[in-house]
Amino acid sequence: DLNQLIMNYLIIEGYKDAAEKFSEESGLESSVDLGSIEERMQIRFAVQNGDIKSAIERVNDLNPDLLDTDPRLYFHLQQQHLIELIHEGRAEEALEFAQEELAPHGEEHPELLRELERTMALLAFDMAAVVKSPLAELLDFGHRQKTANELNAALLAAHSQPREAKLPALLQLLAWTQEQLDEKANYPRISNIVSGVLQEREK
Amino acid sequence: MASTQQHVQFVQQLQSPNPVEVYSALRTIKNAIIGSTTKKSLYFKLEIIPHVTSLLALDDTDVQIRVQATAVISSLAHKDEEAARQLLDSGVVGSLINQIAPGADCVLTEASVRALNALLSYESIKLGVEKHVGLMVPYLLSIITEAKDTSRVYEMRAHARIELAILVLGKLCMTEARQYTIANTGVIDMLASLLPCGYPRLQIAALKALSALSYENMEICGALFLVKLKHKTYAEAILDLARNQDPDISLNACMCISNMSRMRVGDLLKDIQTVVVPALVKLLKTPGFSALQVVQSLGYLCHEDADIQSAAKNAGVISELIKILSVIEGQVDADFVDQEYNMRMVKGVFLTLGTIVSTNEECRRKAVEDQALVYLVRAMGHSDNGVKAAACLCTRYIIRSVSICRTHVPESGILAPLLVLLQDKTADVQVTASATLVNLLTDFSPLRADALKAGLVDILAKLLSSQNSTVCRNALWSIRNLLVGIDDDTRKEIIEKIKIETLFSLSSAPHEAFLQEHALGALRNVVVDSMLGINAVFDTMGNDRVIALLRQAMRSDAESAIKVHGLYLANNIAVRSQEHCGIIVGDEWLLRSIASHVTNTSSEVAIAALWCINSIASHRVPSQSQQESDGESVEEAGVCRYIAELSALDLQATLERMLDDPHLNLDVRDRVRSCLDYFPEAET
Numbered sequence: 001d002l003n004q005l006i007m008n009y010l011i012i013e014g015y016k017d018a019a020e021k022f023s024e025e026s027g028l029e030s031s032v033d034l035g036s037i038e039e040r041m042q043i044r045f046a047v048q049n050g051d052i053k054s055a056i057e058r059v060n061d062l063n064p065d066l067l068d069t070d071p072r073l074y075f076h077l078q079q080q081h082l083i084e085l086i087h088e089g090r091a092e093e094a095l096e097f098a099q100e101e102l103a104p105h106g107e108e109h110p111e112l113l114r115e116l117e118r119t120m121a122l123l124a125f126d127m128a129a130v131v132k133s134p135l136a137e138l139l140d141f142g143h144r145q146k147t148a149n150e151l152n153a154a155l156l157a158a159h160s161q162p163r164e165a166k167l168p169a170l171l172q173l174l175a176w177t178q179e180q181l182d183e184k185a186n187y188p189r190i191s192n193i194v195s196g197v198l199q200e201r202e203k
Numbered sequence: 204m205a206s207t208q209q210h211v212q213f214v215q216q217l218q219s220p221n222p223v224e225v226y227s228a229l230r231t232i233k234n235a236i237i238g239s240t241t242k243k244s245l246y247f248k249l250e251i252i253p254h255v256t257s258l259l260a261l262d263d264t265d266v267q268i269r270v271q272a273t274a275v276i277s278s279l280a281h282k283d284e285e286a287a288r289q290l291l292d293s294g295v296v297g298s299l300i301n302q303i304a305p306g307a308d309c310v311l312t313e314a315s316v317r318a319l320n321a322l323l324s325y326e327s328i329k330l331g332v333e334k335h336v337g338l339m340v341p342y343l344l345s346i347i348t349e350a351k352d353t354s355r356v357y358e359m360r361a362h363a364r365i366e367l368a369i370l371v372l373g374k375l376c377m378t379e380a381r382q383y384t385i386a387n388t389g390v391i392d393m394l395a396s397l398l399p400c401g402y403p404r405l406q407i408a409a410l411k412a413l414s415a416l417s418y419e420n421m422e423i424c425g426a427l428f429l430v431k432l433k434h435k436t437y438a439e440a441i442l443d444l445a446r447n448q449d450p451d452i453s454l455n456a457c458m459c460i461s462n463m464s465r466m467r468v469g470d471l472l473k474d475i476q477t478v479v480v481p482a483l484v485k486l487l488k489t490p491g492f493s494a495l496q497v498v499q500s501l502g503y504l505c506h507e508d509a510d511i512q513s514a515a516k517n518a519g520v521i522s523e524l525i526k527i528l529s530v531i532e533g534q535v536d537a538d539f540v541d542q543e544y545n546m547r548m549v550k551g552v553f554l555t556l557g558t559i560v561s562t563n564e565e566c567r568r569k570a571v572e573d574q575a576l577v578y579l580v581r582a583m584g585h586s587d588n589g590v591k592a593a594a595c596l597c598t599r600y601i602i603r604s605v606s607i608c609r610t611h612v613p614e615s616g617i618l619a620p621l622l623v624l625l626q627d628k629t630a631d632v633q634v635t636a637s638a639t640l641v642n643l644l645t646d647f648s649p650l651r652a653d654a655l656k657a658g659l660v661d662i663l664a665k666l667l668s669s670q671n672s673t674v675c676r677n678a679l680w681s682i683r684n685l686l687v688g689i690d691d692d693t694r695k696e697i698i699e700k701i702k703i704e705t706l707f708s709l710s711s712a713p714h715e716a717f718l719q720e721h722a723l724g725a726l727r728n729v730v731v732d733s734m735l736g737i738n739a740v741f742d743t744m745g746n747d748r749v750i751a752l753l754r755q756a757m758r759s760d761a762e763s764a765i766k767v768h769g770l771y772l773a774n775n776i777a778v779r780s781q782e783h784c785g786i787i788v789g790d791e792w793l794l795r796s797i798a799s800h801v802t803n804t805s806s807e808v809a810i811a812a813l814w815c816i817n818s819i820a821s822h823r824v825p826s827q828s829q830q831e832s833d834g835e836s837v838e839e840a841g842v843c844r845y846i847a848e849l850s851a852l853d854l855q856a857t858l859e860r861m862l863d864d865p866h867l868n869l870d871v872r873d874r875v876r877s878c879l880d881y882f883p884e885a886e887t
Binding site: 060067074114 | 233234358359362538
């Protein structure tokens with residue numbers, strides 16, 4: 001039902017206050033303890049702000065097993081920290097960090113070495129060259145967001161919650177279905193998902 | 204980033220009288236080691252364990268400090284088995300158990316079950332906590348019973364505690380005794396009630412615990428089968444979970460069903476064919492999910508069950524397994540690939556494939572069609588002994604097929620690498636290679652001649668002196684097969700190189716019944732249909748030792764298989780050579796023993812004894828003129844030569860009584876009739 005979809009979205013995306021308000025107004029009881037959202041969101045914000053060390057400490061307080069049992073996630077957090085060091089121009093520190101922290105991790109998990117190599121390549125070029133190269137996406141805010149999403153999904157899964165909200169997936173399905181139907185029939189379709197208005201297509 | 208000196212200081216700070224400093228040091232250490240194997244190793248070198256365990260051992264240590272210290276223990280335990288062993292030896296488990304007692308701080312309890320869960324990830328540690336089980340189980344149960352109150356609303360910390368407690372309970376089920384101890388607490392109903400709870404982590408934990416509880420335990424599987432949940436049975440609930448989208452839930456549910464199937468509890472074949480096998484195939488194809496676990500689960504499910512093996516074949520499992528081998532082969536020289544994982548995967552695939560083809564001819568044919576032999580032959584040259592041994596095992600099962608042995612095996616190139624593996628330094632490899640060889644040396648195998656040309660007999664002679672009795676047994680078995688239907692020149696070569704003395708000595712190997720059995724089997728085939736063989740045995744060992752060996756084989760306390768081979772050895776001698784038959788008959792104890800075995804409860808032994816009697820009785824007295832020219836006293840011509848000796852044993856009456864038995868085995872009955880043909884008909 002639609003209310004549950006919205007509640008699901010608010011919980012997973014971490015909108016605690018909105019979820020509490022929505023719960024009051026809709027009368028829908030959440031099956032999740034809304035207090036748990038706060039910690040997860042603080043971790044997410046830390047990553048989005050580039051403060052990976054703080055994010056890791058918070059994760060370790062919340063769930064000390066997570067990074068020990070998910071080497072890929074741990075690697076991506078360390079990689080993001082390395083990127084932040086490079087971004088701040090602390091190249092020497094970045095190099096030392098890569099040698100001490102990331103390289104041994106890569107040795108134990110060779111499938112992660114390719115990503116490590118890409119990240120280390122940032123050290124080989126100056127910023128002006130990097131922003132024009134395919135490596136530019138590593139320095140982009142989008143990469144922080146990607147890391148934050150990965151961490152958020154892992155925290156959700158560790159607490160028996162779905163990794164992703166259902167609403168975006170449903171919207172994607174709607175768009176795909178309409179695309180398929182467009183070739184076959186004329187029907188009232190939603191062209192604007194914000195307004196949600198059904199419109200007849202022009203013949 | 205902290206320097207090594209700073210790490211040293213953090214460890215020293217743990218001894219500070221200031222709790223704030225201790226707390227701060229612990230937290231810093233915790234954040235340094237979580238996720239980092241190098242940092243864990245560093246702190247082990249800095250001897251952190253005694254510092255941390257002493258903090259937990261003190262009664263007045265602050266709760267917050269305990270939580271951090273426990274988290275450090277938990278992370279260190281994740282390093283490897285050696286690290287966990289050091290922690291176990293430090294006595295920390297006792298402290299952790301105290302921290303999960305009812306009434307303990309919730310956050311501390313969660314940290315402690317987390318640490319126990321990490322420690323118990325290793326087989327040796329699971330066994331090593333025996334003295335703690337009695338105290339641990341009730342504490343864990345008291346945590347798990349919280350599930351009744353939290354099932355409707357997700358409360359993060361409570362769910363984490365319950366999940367971890369269930370996982371620890373499951374990991375304790377290492378022995379049958381512990382399974383019963385835990386099952387008798389009534390926890391089964393509690394765990395089963397969590398199956399439909401809708402919280403994946405709890406469902407997975409419950410499934411793992413139920414799987415561990417019921418593993419190889421028919422009684423507990425039976426008890427589970429009878430469990431009724433709200434609207435369905437336990438089996439129905441598990442099958443629903445096998446269809447779940449979450450791969451971890453699906454896999455663990457499949458394991459639970461596999462346990463019941465292996466214990467033959469419930470009629471689950473149809474469900475396994477339609478739900479479980481397809482679920483496992485789907486998991487095999489799920490990107491990012493551990494295919495190794497799925498492969499191992501498939502092997503477990505298909506073990507010794509021809510119907511499920513067939514279902515696996517029909518679901519495309521064999522092709523999927525071969526596909527995995529193909530992908531891994533393509534990654535052999537690739538960078539950025541976990542070669543160690545790939546190697547374990549290859550080993551797992553071969554073992555599972557071997558299980559699937561072990562009894563089912565169609566499965567073997569399918570595997571060969573999918574080019575399994577190509578991968579197997581290549582794997583025999585692998586650098587890892589485990590892979591080589593697994594490849595040999597799989598090959599051994601595939602070549603159980605006569606048609607495959609005749610057609611595909613000769614062109615597969617299997618012989619050369621197999622002969623190399625027979626001479627491998629590692630016992631495991633030799634065991635599986637020698638077991639594979641047995642099936643290649645049957646008289647219908649085209650590879651037999653090539654193997655002989657390649658110096659097989661010399662290799663077998665060396666294997667007979669192996670310290671590993673299984674290798675020795677397999678060598679004897681191979682020799683036995685090799686001797687069937689061979690020409691005298693080859694027989695002579697085998698006798699000269701293997702040596703009759705060696706076979707005799709192995710026939711009397713103390714405390715090694717299966718060596719005795721196979722050595723006797725080999726001797727039996729040395730003499731079959733061959734005066735060369737018979738003369739070699741008697742000339743080498745002398746009459747007395749041959750008789751002594753036969754007596755030993757036919758002792759009443761000898762195993763049936765040994766008796767069978769002993770009887771056929773006597774039979775093969777007796778039927779071919781009248782002279783040597785006379786030696787056997789001349790030993791009254793031996794003859795009486797042979798006669799007594801015709802009524803053995805084992806039909807195999809009885810038939811062997813009857814053949815022996817048959818062969819002895821087949822020797823006729825020659826014609827009168829022949830007797831006179833030989834200087835023998837004249838006896839009635841055409842009569843069984845040894846009729847007097849056989850009659851003295853009251854054998855005819857025994858055989859006639861056997862015929863009157865309506866329950867007599869048909870094959871035994873046939874043999875009895877043949878034997879009676881040699882005796883005069885009873886006067887009416």
